[in-house]
Amino acid sequence: MTAIQDIELLLQQISRAEKAQLLQWVVRDLGDAFPGIEATPGVSGGEPCVVRTRIPVWVLVQARKLGSSEVDLLRAYPALRAEDLANAWAYDRSHHAEIAAQIAENEAA
Numbered sequence: 374m375t376a377i378q379d380i381e382l383l384l385q386q387i388s389r390a391e392k393a394q395l396l397q398w399v400v401r402d403l404g405d406a407f408p409g410i411e412a413t414p415g416v417s418g419g420e421p422c423v424v425r426t427r428i429p430v431w432v433l434v435q436a437r438k439l440g441s442s443e444v445d446l447l448r449a450y451p452a453l454r455a456e457d458l459a460n461a462w463a464y465d466r467s468h469h470a471e472i473a474a475q476i477a478e479n480e481a482a
Contacts, residue, residue: 407467409460420475421464423457426450431475433461 384392410430412421420429428450436446443458465472 407460407464409457410464421468421471423453423461426452426457428453429475430461430464431472431479433458434465434472435476435479 384395387395407421409424410421411424412419416422417427417429420431422429423433433446436449437443441449443455446458447453447455
């Protein structure tokens, strides 16, 4: 049985009030989640990347700073969609210091 199946069975056993409390915990846990962006240990050094790809957010942000348009990026990375770029820009706005540090680190390498 998978963890999600276990959870489904447990949900059947708890009250509505307990389900509401559980939902609040899940929302709080996901509060800093960004759709379309994920950081996976062992993939691209654990840096946040566009899902379905290994393209780090910092690469896209740096390319835009260097003058690449969204059209240029979509042509250069055929796996990307416009929605992916919007997610990357939102992630950068929220985690700007982290992305700036990744850019600086990779420029120094």
